[in-house]
Amino acid sequence: MTTTAHPAPAPTRIPRLPADTAVVFGRCLRATLRSRTNLLFGMLQPLLFLTFFGPLLTRLDLGADGSPWQTFVPGILVQLALLGGSFVGLGLIVDRNLGVVDRMRATPVAPLALLLGRTLRDVVQLVAQSVLLVLLGFAFGLRAPLPGVLAGLAFVAVLSGALAALSYGLAARLRTPPEFAAVANTGVIPLMLLSGLLLPMSLAPGWLDGLSRAVPFRYTVDAVREVFRGHYAAGTVGLGAAVTLALAALCLAAATRLFTRAGRG
């Protein structure tokens, strides 16, 4: 065995939280790339909607200018962020049961990096999947300006980060995967329906439209639809950006609290 003494690892001048986050992110990303089936199944649901539901809309008037694909694809992207982001906490529960989380928490790594590194991996994964969906949408007949698509992907990135972080915060406080799935499902499905992802809420009767205005994702998806039509200066875009960013700040704050205080209760 080495007879070296116990020097603390060489002090670095790199700011700790970003460097720690990068280490955790790298580990999580490699795990994701190893499980290719996981990558595919995460995309399966939006892919099915795109293929088997999208074409139904091509002859409908969705009450907006542009093609129905410009309304539908943004909805699918937000759906991916919503479903993909909300359930990532399951992975944390699995890792915790394996002892991986405790093993890492017993090192000097910044506790917040364990949350941020994972969340960042999910953002990268969901944005990559969104790019594939957009490309597929183009094959089906979607036409959208590139800056609009990029802006739409930015919305997806912020939203998935917010939901993934919140999902981890929740998972840090729940014991088992079934418990987590029950809570996440109960939250996500009504929110998804109420945000008008599949069909815009402009088609909805007054009461449903009114109800959906209480759901933040509605503003995100409306904004993504606008930028996909090339309308960048519309009030909807500004409102969507403001609501999405506020939601992200709120989710991140809640997640930090839930995650770093887990185990203390």
Add this chain to the structure above:
Amino acid sequence: MSDQEPVPALHVRGLARSYRLPSGPVHAVRGLDLTVPRGEILGFLGPNGAGKTTTQRMLATLLPPTAGQARVAGRDLVRDPAGVRARIGYVAQAGGLDPGCGVREELVTQGRLHRMPRAAARARAGELAAELGLTALLDRPTGALSGGQRRRVEIALGLVNRPEVLFLDEPTTGLDPGSRAGLWELIRRIRRDLGTTVFLTTHYLDEADALCDRVVVIDGGRAVAEGSPAQLRSRYAPADSAGTLQDAFLALTGRGPTEKPLAV
């Protein structure tokens, strides 16, 4: 190092942990006092639910104590948890390996989590693998290893930062006799060559007898006896018994053969 360093590896006073459940408070650990000199192999012996794991999780900074103080490797547990984490290794019973991750990647990542530069983390991984006989396994996923091999990898992860104190929670549970003997030898070697203080929990009496310099018997969240295995045998084993550590243990924890909680 132990001769230059008069500060004990562990100095614990009044450490306690209680939970609030709807049915009322649960006292998992009640006012534990413990001093462990550098380089000792200490066995924490007790039946299931005695508070062994809770104590270790507190000392490894994973669970805040509800009362009491502790200095681990000279650092205050509550005020300087990061200082403690830099100086300990913690191997939980669950182990903490990702079955899909390769051995090398686990070792290198662990070094990076200890904030080693990339090259140093890689070098350390190779060094540990050589010392613990893992070199041939470096590129295998941990899920493809035998139970004994996995334990070695887990202990290697705990040694990445050359810890002053190594916590092992039931390190040989579930291993076959050959792997257990190999692991005991490894733990002795870690102490001998590195001067590492080892704090292990076990409910195997033969393990405590064979491996530990000193044993603390814990029951109901309290230390009920401590001493070398030989001292415990002579002090607590009833006169009408065979005088084994098991007899001492059963007398101490008040558990007769009819409700014997241990897999001895």
